[in-house]
Amino acid sequence: AQSVTQLGSHVSVSEGALVLLRCNYSSSVPPYLFWYVQYPNQGLQLLLKYTSAATLVKGINGFEAEFKKSETSFHLKKPSAHMSDAAEYFCAVNEKGGSEKLVFGKGTKLTVNP
């Protein structure tokens, strides 16, 4: 069975600082991995996805994530935080060749301090 663990339900950074949001997954088959962002009172917006083409994935708004099979991790990074990055971030896994079902982590709420 698939599962996703996001370490840290709340992360706080200063504007301009590195953003690092952690995600570890469990999957019995090669996974597809996703990061979504949710702003208050909105749906989920796709930030980036890993589908085995490249281990370093670049997404929108300056975010990137690296797939590390040996660590079963897919951490999200952004070199320099902006106030507009304040939101909740969700990591999700979908088993390749499987259904459309996404399994989500519990989410990490990012606060950016001026």
Added chain:
Amino acid sequence: KAGVTQTPRYLIKTRGQQVTLSCSPISGHRSVSWYQQTPGQGLQFLFEYFSETQRNKGNFPGRFSGRQFSNSRSEMNVSTLELGDSALYLCASSAGPGQGIWETQYFGPGTRLLVL
């Protein structure tokens, strides 16, 4: 290209009532999935439809049901509402199997349901 649309955006119901939520996928997308989001349980998969057929179902009681129409629009219904059904219900669409990018789901803004 227009995104996923969901109606209504907000709903207030009382216990025991039933509710129907609607989702229109991105044009050309044939797969629609539904998720429930609550503060306690997070994001949980409800069900997925492709070509008017339910392909997968999550661990929800039979009070939760759905359907998909020939134009790929989908509805979900919750009967005999309970207080615990208060949540944000999110719909997601994807191209569907065999499309090369079927695994990427795009979400709508959600319908926020409050059960009193």
